Amino acid sequence: MLQYFVKRLGIALLVVLTVSVISFGLLRLSGDLAQNLAGEGATPAQVDEIRVLYGLDRSMIAQYFDWAGSALKGDLGRSLFSNDPVFELITHRLPVTFTLAVSSLLLAICVALPLGVFAAVYRNSWIDRAALGLAVFGSAVPSFWFALVLIYVFGVQFRLLPISGSTTWAHFIMPTVTLSTMVMPQIMRLTRGGMIDALDADYVKMAWAKGLNPMAVFFKHALRNALLPVVSLAAVSLGFLLGGSVIVESVFSVNGIGSLAYESIKRADFPVVQSILFVLSFVYVVLTLLSDLINARIDPRIRLH
Amino acid sequence: MNYWSRIMSAAGALMLVASPALAGPEDGTLTVALATPVEAVDIYMGPGPEVAMTANAVFNPLVAYDTGSQSYRGVIAESWTRIDDETIEFKLRPDLVFQDGSALDSEDVAYTINFIANPETRFRLKSRYSSLVGAEAVDPLTVRVATRGPFPMLMARMIGIPIYPSDSHSALGADYANWGRAPIGSGPYRVVGFDESTGIVMERWDGYQLGPLPEFKSITFRPLPDRQTQIAEMMAGRLDVIVASSPDQVAALTSMPGFEATIIPDMLVQYMYLDAAGRSGIEFFSDVRVRQAVFHAIDRDAIRNNIISGGTAVGELTRLCLPYQVGCPDGGSPLSYDPDLARSLLAEAGYPDGFDLQVSTWGPSRPIAEAVVGYLRAVGIRASVDALTLGAYRQKQVEGGLQALVSSYPYGGLPDTGVVVDFFFASPDRDYYGDPRLPALTAEANSILDEDRRAALFRETLDLVQDEAFILPISRDPAVILHTDAVSVDASPRGDVLFAQFSLFESFGTTPAILGWAD
Numbered sequence: 126m127l128q129y130f131v132k133r134l135g136i137a138l139l140v141v142l143t144v145s146v147i148s149f150g151l152l153r154l155s156g157d158l159a160q161n162l163a164g165e166g167a168t169p170a171q172v173d174e175i176r177v178l179y180g181l182d183r184s185m186i187a188q189y190f191d192w193a194g195s196a197l198k199g200d201l202g203r204s205l206f207s208n209d210p211v212f213e214l215i216t217h218r219l220p221v222t223f224t225l226a227v228s229s230l231l232l233a234i235c236v237a238l239p240l241g242v243f244a245a246v247y248r249n250s251w252i253d254r255a256a257l258g259l260a261v262f263g264s265a266v267p268s269f270w271f272a273l274v275l276i277y278v279f280g281v282q283f284r285l286l287p288i289s290g291s292t293t294w295a296h297f298i299m300p301t302v303t304l305s306t307m308v309m310p311q312i313m314r315l316t317r318g319g320m321i322d323a324l325d326a327d328y329v330k331m332a333w334a335k336g337l338n339p340m341a342v343f344f345k346h347a348l349r350n351a352l353l354p355v356v357s358l359a360a361v362s363l364g365f366l367l368g369g370s371v372i373v374e375s376v377f378s379v380n381g382i383g384s385l386a387y388e389s390i391k392r393a394d395f396p397v398v399q400s401i402l403f404v405l406s407f408v409y410v411v412l413t414l415l416s417d418l419i420n421a422r423i424d425p426r427i428r429l430h
Numbered sequence: 431m432n433y434w435s436r437i438m439s440a441a442g443a444l445m446l447v448a449s450p451a452l453a454g455p456e457d458g459t460l461t462v463a464l465a466t467p468v469e470a471v472d473i474y475m476g477p478g479p480e481v482a483m484t485a486n487a488v489f490n491p492l493v494a495y496d497t498g499s500q501s502y503r504g505v506i507a508e509s510w511t512r513i514d515d516e517t518i519e520f521k522l523r524p525d526l527v528f529q530d531g532s533a534l535d536s537e538d539v540a541y542t543i544n545f546i547a548n549p550e551t552r553f554r555l556k557s558r559y560s561s562l563v564g565a566e567a568v569d570p571l572t573v574r575v576a577t578r579g580p581f582p583m584l585m586a587r588m589i590g591i592p593i594y595p596s597d598s599h600s601a602l603g604a605d606y607a608n609w610g611r612a613p614i615g616s617g618p619y620r621v622v623g624f625d626e627s628t629g630i631v632m633e634r635w636d637g638y639q640l641g642p643l644p645e646f647k648s649i650t651f652r653p654l655p656d657r658q659t660q661i662a663e664m665m666a667g668r669l670d671v672i673v674a675s676s677p678d679q680v681a682a683l684t685s686m687p688g689f690e691a692t693i694i695p696d697m698l699v700q701y702m703y704l705d706a707a708g709r710s711g712i713e714f715f716s717d718v719r720v721r722q723a724v725f726h727a728i729d730r731d732a733i734r735n736n737i738i739s740g741g742t743a744v745g746e747l748t749r750l751c752l753p754y755q756v757g758c759p760d761g762g763s764p765l766s767y768d769p770d771l772a773r774s775l776l777a778e779a780g781y782p783d784g785f786d787l788q789v790s791t792w793g794p795s796r797p798i799a800e801a802v803v804g805y806l807r808a809v810g811i812r813a814s815v816d817a818l819t820l821g822a823y824r825q826k827q828v829e830g831g832l833q834a835l836v837s838s839y840p841y842g843g844l845p846d847t848g849v850v851v852d853f854f855f856a857s858p859d860r861d862y863y864g865d866p867r868l869p870a871l872t873a874e875a876n877s878i879l880d881e882d883r884r885a886a887l888f889r890e891t892l893d894l895v896q897d898e899a900f901i902l903p904i905s906r907d908p909a910v911i912l913h914t915d916a917v918s919v920d921a922s923p924r925g926d927v928l929f930a931q932f933s934l935f936e937s938f939g940t941t942p943a944i945l946g947w948a949d
Contacts, residue, residue, distance in 0.1 A: 156821020164555040168857045171557030207469040208607030276662045288662050376656045380627035393821045
């Protein structure tokens, strides 16, 4: 297990390093930062002054190593616009995004798991078809459109929920519902598939033959085994939700990492964008690593591959 | 309690949480949407329309510009005298104070100017102030501002320089970027709350000395980046004012009772230029007939009336400069919409079958570029839109990659034609015209103080631009204020309003703020 852990950790660190190098390079290639900072009306001499002032006259490699060296010490630089420490900007916003992502994942699990189980148990029934319809709806509907529909119905027409902001729990209801529809279909379908496989397995048939009550068969024998891939998916989904809430946060004016990323991309605040990518990729890799380790713990065969 | 009672109770509880006290004249609070969150009420640290809107409510400059008389008038300054070609001396109004009660004197003015002129101070668009050498307090009410050589646009530049209290600002040391979270100014409003999530709360400062007291007891600026969400919040009664960004947004709200749109002339100008110099590798625009053909193909009136938000209320833009800018020559007649003439000019120039063309654009000009491309395709030019980010556009411009550009510029809100010619012709990056007369005329106009000579040079420059079809002034792009009928917007011509969105809460002299409560 230790050897497996070290191997996976090494791969995870390589992924983070690769993401940081690629994102650094792509951001620098997407436009001249000094031109951006100097503004449209600046002369070449003024742009050059800005380039020197912000250290952008050095080679890209030197800039990367500077940034990476500081990042390892917890210093992610400062925003080019607000001059705030990027670390503070991110840690200030991360709890909001984390709350949104976790609540969305919990909601998705609470809806998708029972629905997946029922769809598998009552295969080809109306429940199964309704679950399939919900999954297709969740996968097909753009999140911004669904968000606007929710806003119109619950915020404008009935005025039951606040439309924007993130100051009270009520502010999180519509963003949570919107975001959860992005992961609900996968969890539901994976649960259904896993349950169908489990229900057809010999050990479940044996459980039925032993005369166990249906609840014990479904939940103790079938669901327990069907949940293995769902655990992995849930961990990866959390990473996806943390990074994928940009549009939802923007529509609902939720002051999280997503809206920070959106604003920073719009105005090419490279240190902030770079650091958000770094932090999110780090979180994503850690979650993936955790899910790998959990799976390896549950299923020893994985460790042998 | 039965099932339905519980449901209704829960819904009621939600409504209590969901519905904060609605804004409006009852409690004197105005709620305004910010399309871009304001990280600091500090125009130096974060130049942008939203920051300018909030900062101009809190701070005052030395002078303002009167568009009616086309002259400057004092705000913090009472009078001014040119000492020599590189120095202006300002006399300040006596007994002015900041919102914390500290005196506003020449030390504060000198400190602010020296802060922005300091080469070590880091902030965006610093190049705007590169002509300033610094300032010196002569006595408590006298300050001298020095420039790098004769700088005819100094007065224009001064209208965009808010004055900070030296003691409070300098106390922040290297953390000067935090100033805008709890700023102290001399304007009609003071910041009493600053939170990135909920926005900025300002209260009327009853000690305001430089103009009429505003009508709003307090203002809440709420960050709402999504335009649809802004509309929804306004429909739900939680927002009073939006600065509209598209005709769709205006149509969506004004079709409902209780909402109005008021158009205010602004300084934003939409324009198009072509690569006459051949920097991008294309040759056809070196022929003036081809440039004329392109401009004849574009129906500027239709673009203004259908695409530009509030365009129906602004007249035709005949020059690149605006009539009230110092030195802007009268007259001007851009090439009219005549697609038949465009086709014949193309044929005459040897391009009866047109050519491939990439029309670059960025930001809010994209819908206009798309319309332009449609008009060009109608006369046989196989045009396509090349939509870029600001950084990518600037890089492409510097590298000489633009074949044609549709863009906009607000001239920094400065009332001087020198800004216009400087923007288009001073920098080699932007020289897609290949005519050495343009940078030469610009350099002369912006290095002399003789206003008559400057005006003559501006006329010569802009006539040349028109005759050679280098740049097409497409339209002015006004500000459209979407508001509830509880709010009044004074759209009448005003003495001090240059960039309306910036000036919504300013009040100088006897002129009240643009926004107030409806009677």
